[in-house]
Amino acid sequence: MGFLDWLRGGNNRPAEDHAISAGYSFFFGGTTSGRPVTERSAMQMTAVYSCVRILAEAIAGLPLHVYRQGTDGSNVKALDHPLYRLLHDEPNPEMTSFVFRETLMTHLLLWGNAFAQVLRNGLDEVIGLYPLMPNRMTVGRDEQGRLYYEYQRTWDEPAGRFETVRLSPHEVLHIPGLGFDGLVGYSPIAMAKNAIGLAQATEEYGASFFANGAAPGGVLEHPGTIKDPARVRESWQATFGGARNGNKIAVLEEGMKYTPISVSPEQAQFLETRKFQINEIARIFRIPPHMIGDLEKSSFSNIEQQSLEFVKYTLDPWVIRFEQAITKTLLNPREKPTLFVKFNLEGLLRGDYVSRMNGYAVARQNGWMSANDIRELENLDRIDPEAGGDLYLVNGNMLPLNLAGAYANTQPTDDGEPQTDETEPTSEPDGQQLTDSESMSDERFLRRTRL
Known part of the structure; x- marks a missing residue:
């Protein structure tokens, strides 16, 4: 079996079928740092785990409703529709809506695809949604050009059988991430394997550094000839190696001296490298650094704006993917003109x-x-x-x-037509206009100042 056959899922399918495995990203394990990177090993990085958790919990926590558009243009919640309860409360008896959407979003962020099996009754109504593992799914076309999904079941699933099941697009809710063909999304972890591998390498170096007592490696020099150098090296390591032995005082005999030869972490810019890799991973998932604990360039004046940008430019594209995939698969053609699915982002956009x-x-x-x-x-x-x-x-x-301006000062007549008040202001006998109330009687003052 050739490489392309393996990538397509093996040679046990007809030659006319063309399939691409949604779990292909395991092939991208090797990195230039020497660390193998997979979806599960990447989750051991705190930055990756934080980004995935933030996005998954954000999508899962948003209110999700099915709306019906009325003839007057108003939108009301379709509480009587069977799909409303599945999406808003329980997609299946084993999961809540929060856990279901959190699982699908985690699959999207790690594998680039999210799949769920759609169960329907005899009336073609959706009665259940069950998430499927992306690394066991294969998407392809048959000899007529029709899409199909093949899922590899294993012994650890509830059915307890090892078999391949072929499903039609009508039976699978598929939410693809960023991809090149519009059918299968590409894993962000696989695409950014070198950045994640470098972060893992620096983390491993830091752990090893402190495990060895935070002391650089070096050379034990002896003026003469040592009969058993391995015994001396093991004795030194047992006495002074490890984080717990870092502060012990070494006593060297027979003119022996210790010469360090390693580069210090400061010279290797160890801390700067780790900090940069945190921002690099946040850039992969388009997460503001302050949301994963990096407050170096954040302040009280810009955190609110960054949070709003997170909703607009990070969450909104994922929300649209969910909404359109659900509408495309779970609503029949008769319902689509009047029903639609919508996440409510208003709560996150509030200041x-x-x-x-x-x-x-x-x-x-x-x-x-x-x-x-x-x-x-x-x-x-x-x-x-x-x-x-x-x-x-x-x-x-x-x-x-x-009604603004001079027209507002007109008074209507008996027939409803406006009539302009042409009464001239009263002047004093000497031709001077009164300027204050003290120069006129109370009656004249009230008459002049009344509106």
């Missing part, structure tokens, strides 16, 4: 308390949000509509343009 309150005040005063609209966003109880909770108010100083 601090003062900014939210100022925004609500503008919306309330300009009439495009009611008190109940605002209270729903803040998870507060609704106000009784009879008490004005659903009223939309507008400031009284806002008028249409044709």
Whole structure:
């Protein structure tokens, strides 16, 4: 069997089938640092683990609803649709919606693909969703050009059988990541194997450095000839090697001396290399460094903006992938014109308390949000509509343009037509206008100042 046959999943399929294994990324194990990198070994890096956990928990924690579009253009939650409960509460009896979406997102970030088996009843309604391991899935086309999915079951699964199962696209919810053919996504871990391998190598070096007592290696020099150098080396290592023996005082006999020969960690820029690799891994997943504990270039003035950019430029593309894949696979053609699936990102886009309150005040005063609209966003109880909770108010100083200016000073006549008040202001006998209330009687002052 040739390399291409192995990459396509073996030679046990018809020659006319063309398949690509979704678990191909295990081939990219070797790195220039000498450290083998796989999806599971990469998760042992704290930076990789943090990035994957942040994204997976963010997608899993977002509210996910099925909406129905009304004839008047309004969107209401389709609580009566069978898919609503599966996506919002329990996709299967063994998992909650949070765990299900967290698992799929973890698969996407490590393998570049997420798969779930779709179970349907006789009415073609979705009744269950079960995640499938991407490294056991193969995507291909048959001799008619139709897509198919082959899944390798193993003994550790609930069915307890080792067999290959072929599924149709109608039976698989497939969410692909970034790829070249639009069918299978590429693993971010495989694409960034050298960066992750370097981070693993520096971590291993640091562990070895402290395991050897934080003392550099060196040479024991003796003026004469040592009969058993191995015994001397082992005795030295047993006495002074290891982190617990780092502060012991060495006593050298017979003119023997110790000469270090290794480069110090400062000269090798060990700490700088580790710090840079943390930013490198954060760059792979497009995570702001402050979210994985690197606050060197973060401040109170820019962390909020970075968090908003994380929602817009990092989470939003993943959310769109989920929404469109779910709509494409789980909704039938008759439902797609009126039903759609949507994540709610409003909670993550909210600013601090003062900014939210100022925004609500503008919306309330300009009439495009009611008190109940605002209270729903803040998870507060609704106000009784009879008490004005659903009223939309507008400031009284806002008028249409044709009512502004001189036209506003006109008074309507009996027939409803406006009439301009042409009364001239009263002047004093000497021709001078009164300037204050002290120069006129109380009656004249009230008449002049009344609106």
